[in-house]
Amino acid sequence: MIRLDNLTLTHGRRAAVHHVTGEFASGSLTAIVGPNGAGKSTLLRAIAGLHRPGGGSVAAPRQGIALLPQVAAVDRAFPVCCLDVVQFGHWARAGAFRAIRPAERARSVQALAAVGLEGFERRPVGSLSVGQFQRVLFARLLVQDAPVILLDEPFNALDARTIHDLLALVRRWHGEGRTVVAVLHDIALVEREFPETLLLAREAIAWGPTAEALSPANRLRARMMAEAWMDDAEACTRDAA
Amino acid sequence: MLDLLFGPFIEFGFLRRALVGCMALSLAAPPLGVFLMLRRMSLTADVLAHGILPGIAAGFLVAGLSVTAMSVGGLFAGLVVALGAGALSRATGGREDAALAALYLVALALGVTLISTRAGSVELSHLLFGSVLGVDDPALFMMAGVSSLTLLALAFAWRPLVLECFDPSFAAAAGARGGLWHLLFLGLVVLNVLAAFQALGTLMAVGLMMLPAVAARHWARSVGGMAYASVAIALFSSAAGLLLSYHLDLPSGPAIVLVAGGCWVVSLVAGPVDGLLARWLKRPHLAG
Numbered sequence: 001m002i003r004l005d006n007l008t009l010t011h012g013r014r015a016a017v018h019h020v021t022g023e024f025a026s027g028s029l030t031a032i033v034g035p036n037g038a039g040k041s042t043l044l045r046a047i048a049g050l051h052r053p054g055g056g057s058v059a060a061p062r063q064g065i066a067l068l069p070q071v072a073a074v075d076r077a078f079p080v081c082c083l084d085v086v087q088f089g090h091w092a093r094a095g096a097f098r099a100i101r102p103a104e105r106a107r108s109v110q111a112l113a114a115v116g117l118e119g120f121e122r123r124p125v126g127s128l129s130v131g132q133f134q135r136v137l138f139a140r141l142l143v144q145d146a147p148v149i150l151l152d153e154p155f156n157a158l159d160a161r162t163i164h165d166l167l168a169l170v171r172r173w174h175g176e177g178r179t180v181v182a183v184l185h186d187i188a189l190v191e192r193e194f195p196e197t198l199l200l201a202r203e204a205i206a207w208g209p210t211a212e213a214l215s216p217a218n219r220l221r222a223r224m225m226a227e228a229w230m231d232d233a234e235a236c237t238r239d240a241a
Numbered sequence: 242m243l244d245l246l247f248g249p250f251i252e253f254g255f256l257r258r259a260l261v262g263c264m265a266l267s268l269a270a271p272p273l274g275v276f277l278m279l280r281r282m283s284l285t286a287d288v289l290a291h292g293i294l295p296g297i298a299a300g301f302l303v304a305g306l307s308v309t310a311m312s313v314g315g316l317f318a319g320l321v322v323a324l325g326a327g328a329l330s331r332a333t334g335g336r337e338d339a340a341l342a343a344l345y346l347v348a349l350a351l352g353v354t355l356i357s358t359r360a361g362s363v364e365l366s367h368l369l370f371g372s373v374l375g376v377d378d379p380a381l382f383m384m385a386g387v388s389s390l391t392l393l394a395l396a397f398a399w400r401p402l403v404l405e406c407f408d409p410s411f412a413a414a415a416g417a418r419g420g421l422w423h424l425l426f427l428g429l430v431v432l433n434v435l436a437a438f439q440a441l442g443t444l445m446a447v448g449l450m451m452l453p454a455v456a457a458r459h460w461a462r463s464v465g466g467m468a469y470a471s472v473a474i475a476l477f478s479s480a481a482g483l484l485l486s487y488h489l490d491l492p493s494g495p496a497i498v499l500v501a502g503g504c505w506v507v508s509l510v511a512g513p514v515d516g517l518l519a520r521w522l523k524r525p526h527l528a529g
Contacts, residue, residue, distance in 0.1 A: 048414040067414035078279060078407045079463050088404050091415045096401045096422075124462045144415075 001026045002047055002148065002179065006056035009042050015054065016042045018203040024181055024196075029174040031190040032183045033214070034200035035226035040183040041070065043200065044150050047181070063092065066146035068137055070153050076125060082136050083121040086111055089143030104143075111139040116165055131162035138166055149173055151182040155189070167193060187214065201225035249487045256483060258381060259373045262440050263479035263497060265384040266449050269391035270433045271471030274447075274454030275464065276426065279406050283451055285323075288345040290434045290446040292322030294352025297368060297443070302359055306367070308379040312435055319431035322348060324424075352443070371442030373483070373493040380439040387436040391429050395468075398422060403464055441494045448498035449475050456505040459512025474504045 002024040009017040017039035024030055032040045045051040047060050048067045066089075086108040087100055094100055100108075112120055115135040125133060134154070141149060151170070155163045170193070173180050184190050190197060190210060197213040199205040201222040206213040249256050277286050296318025297311045304310035326341045356365050367375075376384075395402070401422040404412045430450075437446040457471035482497030489496075510517050 045410070050410065050413050063416070065414060067411060069408065069410040073410055074408045075279075075406070079461070079467060080403065080407060081463065084403075084463075085407070088400075088408070088411065088415075091404070091412075097397060126462075140411075150414075 001059075002061075002181075003059040004047075004056070005059065007043075007046065007053055007058060008055035009039060009046050009051055010054035011042070016202065017046075017200070019056065020200075020204045021056075022198070022204060022207045024179055026179055027174075027177045028196050029170070029180045029194055030182070030196040030198060031194035031210070032181060032198045032200055033185070033187065033190055034205075034222055038200045038222075038226070039202055040200055041152050044152050044181065044183055048150055061148065064146045065148045065150065066141050066144040068141055068149070068151045068154055071130065071134060071137070071156065074133075074137070076128075076133055079124060079126065081122050081124050082112060082117060082128070082139075083108055085125060085136050086139045086143055089140040089145075092144065092146075108139070108143055111142040112136070114142060115139045115169070131158050134158060134162065134166065138169055142169070146178070148179045149181070151180070153183050153185070155184065155186065163189075190214070245488070246484065249484065255374050255376075256487065258376050259440070259493065260480060260483055262376045262381050262384045263373065263449070263483065264476060265381075265388040266433070266437050266440065267453075267475035267479050268472055269388040269395075270437060270450040271453040271457070271475045272395055272468040273391065273426070273430050273433055274450040274452075275457060275467045275471050276402060276406060277430065277451070278454050278458065279464070283455070285326075285341065286430060286434065286447040286450050288326065288341045289319050289322060289431055290438070290443055291345040291352075292348040293319040293431070293434060293438065294368070294443050295348050295355060296321075297438070298352045298355035301356060301364075301368070306364065308377070308383055308439065312383060315435045315438065316431060318348070319434060320428065323427040323431060349443075367442070369442050369444050370492070371438065371440050371445065371494045373440045373497070376440055384436045384439060387432045391433060394425065394429055398425060402426060441498065445494055445498050448494075448501055449478065452498065452501035452505050453478065456501070456508035456512075459508040459514050459516050462514055474508075475501065478504055 004020050004022055007017065007020045008015055020043070032043065034040050042051055044067070046053060046058050048065050049058075049060070049062070050067075087105070089108070089111070090100055090104050094104070109121060112118065115138050117132065117135050117139065120128075120132070120136075125136065128136065138154075154166060154170075158166070167189075170180060170182070182194070184194075191214060194210055196208065197210040198207045199213050199218055199222055202225060205222045205225070206215070206218040250260055274286065277283055293315035296314035296316070298314070299318075300307070300310035300312070300314030303314075322344055326344050353365070353369075356368060401412070405422050433450060434446050437449055441448055453471040453474035454467070456474050457467040460470040461467045478497055478501035482500040483493055485491060485500065486493035486496035508516065513519055
């Protein structure tokens with residue numbers, strides 16, 4: 001279970017997320033939806049422990065969280081091959097120094113096959129398409145085998161076929177009882193696939209079953225909040241207490 | 242022919258010492274250069290090389306041309322510059338390259354000023370441009386020690402270093418303590434710059450670190466391959482540069498860096514990975 005308690009996240013002095021309270025239940029499958037700049041990625045990074053809260057707190061397990069960064073945040077021109085990338089998924093167990101055991105290596109190869117990239121072990125990541133690269137990162141998530149999986153815009157700029165295949169993995173994780181939280185933009189996909197939704201526009205507009213959270217009234221409110229950011233005040237309007 | 246290649250090293254002890262020193266540098270510094278290049282920090286090495294000068298100057302003022310004193314001073318100054326530049330850019334929200342440029346200009350001017358208060362132009366040029374042929378025992382031990390230490394550290398910290406470069410968010414989320422590895426890495430760069438300074442001077446200390454690394458990019462598609470290629474290029478540049486400087490009576494430090502530069506040009510043109518020739522020969526299909 002991941003609990004947010006009156007969580008406020010800031011970039012410098014500017015608040016990106018205000019006073020969010022709630023929880024991601026164990027085994028839940030939640031989408032985080034909201035306009036650009038709503039603080040979705042920042043919230044995800046805070047759950048992963050990469051962004052220190054400006055106020056309030058995040059109660060999340062210290063270990064066993066796997067994060068899929070936005071593709072844009074990864075250096076795709078970096079000279080490593082697909083298998084190397086997937087092998088990094090063993091980090092939590094192998095650490096910085098221990099050699100990768102043959103069984104672990106075999107699991108990496110299996111993971112690549114599971115995302116439809118059989119025989120890609122030695123291919124440099126620079127030669128992959130965006131979709132193939134995202135498949136490699138999903139293979140790394142498979143190898144990580146973490147109880148909590150955070151996905152930051154996992155389906156951006158992917159074709160229907162790739163999204164279909166990767167969604168099958170997300171469903172499988174949900175079926176295995178893992179907690180999955182994904183930042184998404186495709187409302188239709190969220191309504192179809194994600195039972196829970198957090199609608200975020202710097203504060204939590206709604207958080208609960210997807211049909212309720214994405215009601216027309218809530219979506220309108222989120223849009224109006226986004227338009228108000230143009231002349232955004234730095235100060236927080238609500239009392240922190 | 243053989244005499245042209247080996248004669249000078251057999252005949253002259255100072256050339257042998259220079260060769261051994263440069264080979265020690267060539268084994269350790271270029272792989273660090275590969276990581277710097279991959280992190281888009283190619284200029285950082287240069288900044289560090291200039292940034293160590295005030296520390297070296299301080300050591301020089303205290304104890305003259307003593308390897309120990311200058312190294313301790315340089316190490317201190319290098320760490321201050323490396324950490325200071327990062328902290329400065331974070332604190333001011335500015336771009337790191339701007340902070341680095343400002344720091345290294347100030348450091349260079351300060352260093353030259355400090356040295357000039359006590360030393361003549363001979364010592365100054367020794368510190369700025371180095372003297373490969375004047376490498377003494379303490380300097381040689383320092384180069385060998387730094388080289389060994391760096392190779393050991395690279396062997397142990399290879400995985401975190403690669404991960405930190407490739408996907409820092411993932412590294413942080415997986416609890417890889419990226420900052421710590423980055424610090425270790427910067428420390429190694431400072432040490433290698435200091436070792437190279439003994440031979441190549443502060444102005445060209447990074448020549449054997451960055452040029453082979455940039456050239457190696459055109460010969461390999463993996464980090465490991467690039468590291469091996471960069472070491473090979475650096476070893477070749479050291480030996481060829483020293484021979485050239487002996488036969489053609491050129492200053493030895495610049496000769497080594499020039500050969501490394503020549504290797505870079507050749508790699509850029511003829512290298513199999515992203516080389517100009519390879520790109521030109523692989524015209525888009527069906528084109529003319």
